[in-house]
Amino acid sequence: MSIESRLRTIAPHRSVRLRAIAGAVAISTAALVLSACAETSNWGTIQLGDCGYFAEVPGPEPWKLEHRDCTDPEAALVVVRGASTERCADEPFSSHRISTRGATRNLCTQLNAQVGDCYNDIKNRYAHLVKLRKVPCSTPQAHQVNTRVDSDDYGVCDNAKLEYGETEKVQHKQPPASFCLHRIGT
Structure with a gap:
């Protein structure tokens, strides 16, 4: 298998993984901000x-x-x-x-x-x-x-x-x- 064809098969998986990681970070950050607001504001x-x-x-x-x-x-x-x-x-x-x-x-x-x-x-x-x-x-x-x-x-x-x-x-x-x-x- 050539390097070009390998990159084509790896790149989509890497892109999906990166998007999943970015999504998880965004959700974690939002949850942290919301929980901090809940703690300080009543x-x-x-x-x-x-x-x-x-x-x-x-x-x-x-x-x-x-x-x-x-x-x-x-x-x-x-x-x-x-x-x-x-x-x-x-x-x-x-x-x-x-x-x-x-x-x-x-x-x-x-x-x-x-x-x-x-x-x-x-x-x-x-x-x-x-x-x-x-x-x-x-x-x-x-x-x-x-x-x-x-x-x-x-x-x-x-x-x-x-x-x-x-x-x-x-x-x-x-x-x-x-x-x-x-x-x-x-």
Whole structure:
């Protein structure tokens, strides 16, 4: 058999093999990209009443809600409105993302707190909301909830200031809820 005839019989097989390998690489790459997106983005699955805390993740949506049962000690926040283009009533406790189309979407959350719960630093709001965590009350510099009312109460800390001194007020407008927290040991 001549070299020319050999090349004619080998070339089609090699071409088929190369196309199969290229196809497998393309499928593997697509699967990897899709699985990475699934790991970092859960905005589409978050629903009203879900609880958890935000964690930083790489990618176009830098925050991911780490779901927890609302009674879990790590459940620092509760979702009060799912992802929407409408602004949240409580900007300090909302998470923003920019979609691939450039539209800003907002996920609205509030403290998931009862009297006696403690947080690491209640000033972790806005861009620092990803750092807000519930912590054991024995944690140095923890802030403990001493008052909770189911209304938007500007004076929620009036009485607590007399008892605890340094307090932090958190007011949520929609749905209305107000909290007063004091730093442990003050």
